[in-house]
Amino acid sequence: MAAAVRCLGRVLIAHQRHSLSKMPYQTPLYPCSAYVQIPNRHFAAATKPAKKTKKGAKQKTLEEKKDEIEKIKSYPFMEGEPEDDVYLKHLYPRQIYDVEKAIHLLKKFQILDFTNPKQGVYLDLTLDMALGKKKKVEPFASVLSFPYPFISEINKVAVFTRNASEIKVAEENGAAIAGGTDVIQKILDDEIQLDFYVAVPEIMPELNPLKKKLKKRFPKLAQNSIGRDIPKMLELFKTGHEIKVDEERENFLKTKIATRGCLQRSRDLPRSCQWLHRVVFHRVHVPSSVPY
Incomplete structure (x- = not known):
């Protein structure tokens, strides 16, 4: 009887050692001990089940809003x-x-x-x-140019020309800036931003790099922004x-x-x-x- 108790104690000791080990099997140390197969136990926090979002929830809200709008219209x-x-x-x-x-x-x-x-x-x-x-x-x-003007601020207008005398005329008639390649480069570099742009016909081939930059404000004959009468163009676009x-x-x-x-x-x-x-x-x- 005492021998059986001692043998059982040895088995329990072997089981305790096995639970602290990462090995799936513990080799018996004593002849009367038995092979005990105990799987490794990994502990982890219990996870909450993911919330199931209804696919049609958003669609329902949109449909409800549409229904409300239709009711109001009716x-x-x-x-x-x-x-x-x-x-x-x-x-x-x-x-x-x-x-x-x-x-x-x-x-x-x-x-x-x-x-x-x-x-x-x-x-x-x-x-x-x-x-x-x-x-x-x-x-x-x-x-x-409205017959009954209401604009209190004068628009800023640039004049494109290479002619020195035309540059002087433009400046005397209120142009914000006048010139040729130097003005073109300043616009490309975003150094200046004006309200309108006018030009003389001779300089138009040099203005091609500005087409994407100026878009609808690029000088055009249809908009009366290309011509040789610089004072007349400035009078129109300033006011x-x-x-x-x-x-x-x-x-x-x-x-x-x-x-x-x-x-x-x-x-x-x-x-x-x-x-x-x-x-x-x-x-x-x-x-x-x-x-x-």
Whole structure:
């Protein structure tokens, strides 16, 4: 009985040694001990199961938002104009006013909102670039001299010419900079950035490196930025205003026509709108029914 107890004790000792060892088997030290196969045990922290994200969750939220928008669009408009000071805008049809009424409202809102007098007033025109034409009209940009000017700051204009006498004339007539290759290199090096660029015809071959740099501001005959009458070009571009068709929406033109401070001269703004409408109409066929 005592021998059996001693033998069992030896087996337990061998098992304890094996649990502290990295070997899968422990060699018996005594004849009565048995081979005990105990696998290595590795301890690790319990891991939490990863959260399962629903693939359709984001899609559902987007669809819900679309449904809400569609519901709002499906609401019937209220009759008449809103009588309350606070109301839901989407429940009433969009108000369209003539030029005089719109200017009156702008003057009223300017006082209520304490608007900065230098804030711009903009005119939006929707163009038909293909109506009655075999070829679609490409988006254009032009510099115009408004009959009722509103720009308080003079534009900075560069004049490209190699002629010394023409450089002197340009400087006397308010050019920000005038010259040939030296001016070209300064623009390429980003040393100067101006509002507009004009040139004499003789220097045009030397301006080819500036095409990618200046893009739509590169001198062109169609924009009256190439010519020999330097004082006339400077007069146009120093006080002129650029209008251009939106690059992304090719049938949309948005341009500044005045500042809030000019609203007091209520007669000038309608005239400017009508004048600009005629200019754009001659540039591309715009239906006369397009609202200002």
